[in-house]
Amino acid sequence: MSVPPKFAGLKLPAGTFRKTQHTLEMYLDYVCPFSAKMFNTFNTLGPIISQQYGPQLQVIFRQHIQPWHPSSTLTHEAAAAVLRLAPEKFWEFSAALFKCQTEFFDVSLVNETRNKTYERLAQIAGSVGLDERKVLELLEIPESPGEDGQLNIGNQVTNDIKLMVKADRVVGVHVSPTVFFNGVEERGISSSFTAAQWGEWLAQNVV
Template identity: 60%
Template sequence: MALAPKFVGQKFTAATSAPTLHTLELYLDYVCPFSLKMFNTVYASVFPLIRQKYASKVQILFRQQIQPWHPSSTLTHEAGVAVLRIEPSKFWEFSKALFDDAKSFYDVNVVNETRNQTYQRLSKIGAKVGLDEQKMFELLKISDKSAEDGSLNIGNGVTNDLKVLVKMNRMQGVHVTPTVVFDGVVENGISSSFSADQWEEWLEKNVV
């Protein structure tokens, strides 16, 4: 599936000039422990492998998959969208920092804080990777004042972009996280527990 230019930060590619032949799409949720496992292995082991052996042959797309039964899932992915708006090149680094602190956004750990307090914590994670904390919070925060037309569902600075991402994922029919799509087809052979060696073996068999 295509990726709009404004979401280009979600793409990892090591290619410099030659075309990429294959695409791995990772549908991940920031508050899903299984997504955490997959992301960490991909970030630490698969990225270097692609740079070394498959730079011109495969790219990886991070598909932000909101799991609405965890209300904070929406908030964390809004933060991901804010990063794409502010500095797309920081998206993967921010995602690593957020996954490292993901448990602090699980249900039990957010139930007693306000939405804007959660956004403040997410903005501080952005600051850790060099983003403007205040600029990020301004995109995320929700006003307690109605819009000029009296509307109370006013959203925030990333609502419209988030709607596009949700629509794209629904068109693919993805439900569980993580889900891996290889060249447009769901690849059920890859699990969140894949080790670095298993990823290397899979790439050797499937990337030509």
């Protein structure tokens, strides 16, 4: 959990107090329309935020899997693969995935195999500069049992997904989008926030 700047004294000082950043955490699900709405608006502000608030504000995209959307896990696994291979491409990949999120809704996938869905997700990663083959290698599920006969073997990012889910459960996040500011849920921020409203909120809270 992050520490608000006004609580910087809670940190063990190393001789002198150091300036602490504010932390904005957005819990988003790739197959949630409201998450897409929030991300797409906020993402347009990226250059402005970096210029005006760079030293003062840390923004974190928290991957939030919602199990009532079965494909949520698959899309977040793809993002986990991107984090493994090219973390600097994560936000760009997220933007590309949100733009075509309806392709991963229930009806869109009802007759598609899991590995086929991974192929399409790898293609999206490829569109932002990653090696599709390497992404797919991290995601594909083998079609035969493991050496010990194990059938429920997951893929190479399964352990990463477990850590993300555990982190969400610790703070009790239920639905997306949910926003935390300095470790506390910020219910005043809505998915319907316009760019202007985001600008106002940041000006009032990031000081």
